Amino acid sequence: MIRKLAMTAATGLALTATGAFADVVIADVAELSGAGAAAGAVWHDGVKMAVEEINAAGGILGEQIDLREYDSQTDPQNSRAMVQKAIDDDAYVLLGTVYSSSTVVNMLVAQQNGVPQLTGSESPTITAKGNPYIFRTAFGAQKGLPKLGTYLKDDLGAQKIAVIWANTEFGKGGHDAFMAVAEDLGLEIVADVPTEQAQVDFAADVAKLASAGADAVFSYMTEEESARFLIEAEKQGLGLPIVGDTVIASQKVIDLAGEAANGVASHVGLTAEAPVPAIQEMAAKFQEKFGYGADHNAIKGYIGAYTVKYVTEQIGEFDREKFAETMHGLCLDAASHPGVLMDVCWDETGEMSRASFLVEVVDGAQTITKTLPAN
Amino acid sequence: MSEFIQLLLSGLSSGSIYALAAVGFTLLWQASQTINFAQGEFVMIPAFFVLALSVKLGFPVWLAMPLAIILSVLILGALFKRLIVEPMHKHGTIPLVIATIALGILLKEMVKEFYSPLGQPFPSLFPQDVFSIGGAAISIPDIANFTIAMGTIVALQLFLSRTRTGRSMQATAQNPDVAEILGVDIKRMVMYTFLINGALAAIASILITPVYLAKFSNGEVLGLVAFIAAIVGGFNQIRGALVGGLLLGVVDNFSAAYFSSEYRQALPMILLIVIILVRPQGLLGTSEGRTV
Numbered sequence: 001m002i003r004k005l006a007m008t009a010a011t012g013l014a015l016t017a018t019g020a021f022a023d024v025v026i027a028d029v030a031e032l033s034g035a036g037a038a039a040g041a042v043w044h045d046g047v048k049m050a051v052e053e054i055n056a057a058g059g060i061l062g063e064q065i066d067l068r069e070y071d072s073q074t075d076p077q078n079s080r081a082m083v084q085k086a087i088d089d090d091a092y093v094l095l096g097t098v099y100s101s102s103t104v105v106n107m108l109v110a111q112q113n114g115v116p117q118l119t120g121s122e123s124p125t126i127t128a129k130g131n132p133y134i135f136r137t138a139f140g141a142q143k144g145l146p147k148l149g150t151y152l153k154d155d156l157g158a159q160k161i162a163v164i165w166a167n168t169e170f171g172k173g174g175h176d177a178f179m180a181v182a183e184d185l186g187l188e189i190v191a192d193v194p195t196e197q198a199q200v201d202f203a204a205d206v207a208k209l210a211s212a213g214a215d216a217v218f219s220y221m222t223e224e225e226s227a228r229f230l231i232e233a234e235k236q237g238l239g240l241p242i243v244g245d246t247v248i249a250s251q252k253v254i255d256l257a258g259e260a261a262n263g264v265a266s267h268v269g270l271t272a273e274a275p276v277p278a279i280q281e282m283a284a285k286f287q288e289k290f291g292y293g294a295d296h297n298a299i300k301g302y303i304g305a306y307t308v309k310y311v312t313e314q315i316g317e318f319d320r321e322k323f324a325e326t327m328h329g330l331c332l333d334a335a336s337h338p339g340v341l342m343d344v345c346w347d348e349t350g351e352m353s354r355a356s357f358l359v360e361v362v363d364g365a366q367t368i369t370k371t372l373p374a375n
Numbered sequence: 376m377s378e379f380i381q382l383l384l385s386g387l388s389s390g391s392i393y394a395l396a397a398v399g400f401t402l403l404w405q406a407s408q409t410i411n412f413a414q415g416e417f418v419m420i421p422a423f424f425v426l427a428l429s430v431k432l433g434f435p436v437w438l439a440m441p442l443a444i445i446l447s448v449l450i451l452g453a454l455f456k457r458l459i460v461e462p463m464h465k466h467g468t469i470p471l472v473i474a475t476i477a478l479g480i481l482l483k484e485m486v487k488e489f490y491s492p493l494g495q496p497f498p499s500l501f502p503q504d505v506f507s508i509g510g511a512a513i514s515i516p517d518i519a520n521f522t523i524a525m526g527t528i529v530a531l532q533l534f535l536s537r538t539r540t541g542r543s544m545q546a547t548a549q550n551p552d553v554a555e556i557l558g559v560d561i562k563r564m565v566m567y568t569f570l571i572n573g574a575l576a577a578i579a580s581i582l583i584t585p586v587y588l589a590k591f592s593n594g595e596v597l598g599l600v601a602f603i604a605a606i607v608g609g610f611n612q613i614r615g616a617l618v619g620g621l622l623l624g625v626v627d628n629f630s631a632a633y634f635s636s637e638y639r640q641a642l643p644m645i646l647l648i649v650i651i652l653v654r655p656q657g658l659l660g661t662s663e664g665r666t667v
Binding site: 167210 | 377378381382385386389487492493494495496503505512514516517585586587588590592593596627628629630631632636637639640
């Protein structure tokens with residue numbers, strides 16, 4: 001009798017266990033609240049939409065994705081704890097975080113546990129640390145800024161540049177990369193203004209830029225700060241060309257800053273306005289599903305989730321080690337992997353290459369002015 | 376020089392809005408010894424009233440704004456007094472302070488949960504035109520914010536000093552026992568103070584949110600700045616709160632431009648410490664003796 005009971009219990013436990021592992025857990029650790037929510041929440045919606053599509057189409061290797069969300073609260077230490085929690089929950093792959101200041105901290109936990117991580121962060125330092133488990137969903141600032149520097153010098157004819165940047169891991173990475181580009185191109189930096197994360201008052205910063213005698217302003221901040229800066233710049237009649245990389249011309253910034261965003265020029269790795277049918281189709285579905293426009297973070301999250309699917313199907317099993325090995329040096333073409341939206345490659349550091357765009361904000365919308373090849 | 380003028384004027388503009396919130400601090404303190412640590416959230420919330428009324432319910436903005444002020448007077452004034460201050464007041468100042476801290480957290484989380492954790496665009500009342508004075512670019516919103524904020528405070532001061540109700544409120548603040556003997560309905564006067572605070576918070580919110588964007592966390596900055604402004608100026612004087620607010624707005628701008636952007640938030644704290652050491656009653660405050 002006791003043996004019978006034990007057998008029944010063991011069978012039950014085995015079935016339960018099988019049930020528990022029937023789905024593959026993918027963890028999305030993102031800035032769902034706090035100063036970075038404008039980026040993280042949109043990224044998360046992009047991930048969610050892709051996962052729903054993948055599950056509706058049969059999942060990955062026949063397994064449904066169990067998407068778990070973890071809120072970093074835009075706090076690096078909390079993001080580290082959330083990554084650990086996701087790993088404890090047996091996450092196969094981690095998606096996120098978006099803020100570089102969080103990613104540089106939490107990616108060490110993923111590395112120690114051998115869990116691949118696809119991040120939305122763009123700070124150059126992310127892929128410079130020799131972490132074999134970190135992969136980007138958008139290339140780092142060091143790849144985009146040379147294109148922007150050339151635009152400043154050749155297209156705008158600017159020689160004196162005023163720089164305003166976020167004093168965070170993300171901002172410092174972009175700032176340092178731009179300074180190197182400016183030096184290479186012989187551009188003179190006439191003002192160098194650091195700002196704080198979640199800063200709300202930009203009056204003094206704009207006044208400093210205005211009095212610097214610059215030909216143009218280079219801005220490198222996150223979404224809400226960029227919008228506040230643009231509003232203040234309009235309020236003070238700054239009257240200088242404002243250029244940036246990706247964020248400053250993103251849909252979120254345009255929505256927040258309204259007319260103040262008009263005239264901003266930016267290099268963008270991903271944009272819903274890109275002349276790429278797959279991106280436009282994805283953006284239209286996103287708009288319909290969530291009621292707001294997709295920006296680069298939504299597209300990054302979407303591509304990240306699909307990358308997990310394609311890489312796993314390529315290796316034919318849920319093996320974290322093989323996943324990371326396969327990603328290094330991998331190229332996915334959009335024709336046979338439509339979820340990545342554009343042809344993309346990753347190098348040995350996890351850095352990615354992809355075509356990109358120069359855009360200008362006209363009447364509250366991004367207008368593509370040039371398509372640039374991958375570098 | 377043009378940069379100096381520009382920093383001064385934009386500092387006065389934001390400082391005048393800080394002053395509105397700081398005056399609210401001093402009013403509540405004088406009328407009921409309430410230190411409202413949810414004051415920052417009181418300035419954050421009315422912007423979401425405007426957004427809820429205009430974006431969610433479809434009211435035009437010109438109507439949503441006065442309605443938001445009325446809602447603020449009722450909810451952040453009357454309801455706050457009835458539900459939080461009256462039950463807690465009899466237990467002393469510290470439990471009330473803790474209750475307002477809890478209220479601030481609750482309001483913040485409610486906005487995050489029921490509206491959004493993301494910053495929201497907020498309509499400006501004024502055109503974004505700019506004109507030049509001595510080479511400094513002066514914006515219409517800066518001038519308008521300063522004028523409205525200062526006008527509100529001056530009107531409040533006139534109301535308190537020139538009307539019977541205002542003088543009764545002052546009498547209640549100075550000595551409630553004597554005021555009651557003289558026939559002043561002190562409960563009503565204290566209620567008026569809370570209603571006025573609700574209105575001041577709403578006006579500050581409508582003026583500052585077009586630049587700050589509407590966000591659940593705005594109260595953290597505004598509450599701290601208003602509290603420091605009230606202490607620096609003098610916690611028991613409206614004109615002290617006014618001077619404190621203006622001073623902080625200007626100091627913040629000058630410190631960011633001429634000292635260090637990184638340490639701009641530290642300078643108001645240094646100013647606070649210096650004032651507490653040198654003149655504990657604040658720049659324009661008066662010493663208060665209390666029996667312990």
